[in-house]
Amino acid sequence: MAQRAIREYDGKAIFSRHWEQYFSGFHYGFKSVLVTSGKELLDKAEEHGFEWLKQEALVAKPDMLFGKRGKNDLVLFKTNKPGDVTLAEAAAWIDEKMSKTTTLLSGQHGTLSHFIIEPFTPHTQEQEYYISATTVGEDDVLYMSAEGGMEVEEGWDEKVNEVTIPINMSDADMEHAVKANIPTDIQAKDKEAFTSFAIQFFKFYRDLNFAYLEINPIVMLDNNEMAILDMVARLDDTAGFMMVDEWAENANFPTAFGMEDQSPEEKAVAEADSKSGASLKLTILNPLGHVWTMVAGGGASVVYADTIADLSEANGGSVSDLANYGEYSGGPTTGETKFYADTLIDLMTRHKDAKGRNKIMIIGGAIANFTDVAKTFTGIIQSFEENVDKMKEHNVQIYVRRGGPNYEKGLKDIKEAADRLGLYIEVYGPETHVTDIVRMALEK
Amino acid sequence: MAALFTRDTQAIFWNNNKSAIQRMLDYDYTISRETPSVAVIVAPTSSNKFEKFFYGPDEIMVPMVRTTAEAAAMFPKADVLLNFASFRTAYDVTMEAIAIEGQFKTVMVTAEGIPERLARGMNQAARDAGVTVIGPATVGGIAPGAFKIANVGGTIENIVNSKLHRAGSCGLVTRSGGLFNELSNIIAINADGIAEGVAIGGDRFVGSVFIDNLLRMESNPDVKYMILLGEVGGTEEYKVIEAVKNGQIKKPIIAWCIGTIAKHFSTGVQFGHAGASANADAETAGAKNIAMAEAGIYVPASFNDLPVTIKEVVAKLTAEGVITEIEEPELKVVPKVRKANEFICTISDDTGEEATYAGYPISAVATP
Known part of the structure; x- marks a missing residue:
């Protein structure tokens, strides 16, 4: 739960839905479509209301939460000269881009899958402006510049005016502050309209619970016609319950480009998490690592990961020894705990360690406030019973540390089960420092 | 202002969360408080006039009303609101409480995931009214031997094991609630327990931050030294560094920021809470640990060495006569059945x- 990015298409759809309410006096056409193939684009052009796809010159670009698409040469706006891209050419371009792996200048790579297509908007550099808003510290900040496009990012400090707006500032004071800070080099003919737009933009950003909203560039055409050429938006997803009608179907939070190649195991854990009241998280950092963690609690999972990285380096290893990061907490059922343990044991017993080391399974956790430790350990014990042969084959050594309600029984049960199954195990309670099992395991 | 809570502190508990209230009353009985720490319960949809709880072996009736205003009128001295409303209503409950003039000194908000804009508005309104907000997204805090918020400290056995039944010398501030419990245990094993502790909450915008709590502890004579457990992300630790440098904080601080692992992974992995994401080099756990050490704060080599650092600092303070022997109080035992x-x-x-x-x-x- 936090600030999450939405697609440019969805951001524009939210703009469009509330345009009359927030931006009366300006006009915005919202001619955008989002497609996942060239064929879908061609089909879309046959639908009522989308005739413009056949009539106008088009611009196509990926809509997958990454920026600098121009610099990455991923904006199709010309075949021979700017503004001559036809529907067929756009569809072919999309299919071509989707057919291979794309690597960005940042190094991220993956396969493109979502594209936004819009009409080509002829305009001059003078008509391009920049506007954005976000939260800095405890305050909102509105950024405005007379220069839009890529230019604004070079020379940010000289070109951008900032207005800090505290959470409890009145509308009158906010409007006054914005007016007083309009960039001086905005064209005289646009100044009044830009000021009005900036104030309304801020209210829109605020009322619609955006965490970040940037239009770069916003183009002011004749007759108060606005063109949103490029946009980045993040929503505060915790406000979702208040924004059901306002965000409607546009509050989709896709996975960032290059991150969608999650493993099936990570996906399965994420799916179990979404269906459960408890919290189950798994990120595989290095599938060949020999230290695997099954840690209860968000804070504890961080200190275990920290300690493994610190101590493996100190013991002649490296951070790549750490295979995964994740946590289970919030009172998972026995079944959920078993599933989580099964997943981890399956992953840790796929490859032999290259240096012939044992696999280490850290079953850690702080002192629980109210989770019944014995109950959660039942699921882990069931998983041991099922996977004992694999675990022995890979010399899995288990280190347990936990406290909280019913921990004595939990520790006793897991020790007895491991001993009965012939698995190597060391078990510690609250008298042992929470991360000391990491030291014991790595020094061995 | 010196101490957050005393033995006379009474709370208005918003939401009839029976198990949490029973844990508070068990704690009260264990430490022989004169009055129950929960004065009245606000349950907006209940028509009952009271709820029964155990106080030691006996039963007591805790009054129950439908609105915070009624509760405040009934108990004008109950100056703590324990806001256990959901993330949907927690904001409204807090704002209503702040508006009752002169009633509340502290509002604790447990809900996780209050819309950020509402949380910011709530925190600002509380600051303007001189009310301390603990949370959102927290288990709360404790003044051992005096007042315990809801589920802090876990079971009564763990509370006694972690020496949370009587005041020690440490002022503890963490972000995480789970690690608060763990830190209490570490401090009990390696020192004499805590005098006052607060888990400030895991959301991005919380009411009272590290520096607010540490400054209060600086002026609380029972606190001899402080332990701060920070996290990757944000710049709150730098306010503490500033206060140490300019002499506002003179008591020794032991500190560690968790999340040093994040430096090994460029993007994509969220280690820890919603508030825990470094947007700049200065916000990384490693940078904050270095900056704190440079300011004269005691920073261990790793989280695993924290007990060693605590022992060293406490030994030094004991040798200087700052920390003295604590007399263990008599404890009443809550019957098992x-x-x-x-x-x-x-x-x-x-x-x-x-x-x-x-x-x-x-x-x-x-x-x-």
């Missing part, structure tokens, strides 16, 4: 002289 004074029997036979329950005379079963 408790019976309610009344029970409703639906399987009875009233054909004879005396009604019987499963063949036994009622007088034989119902006697406490």
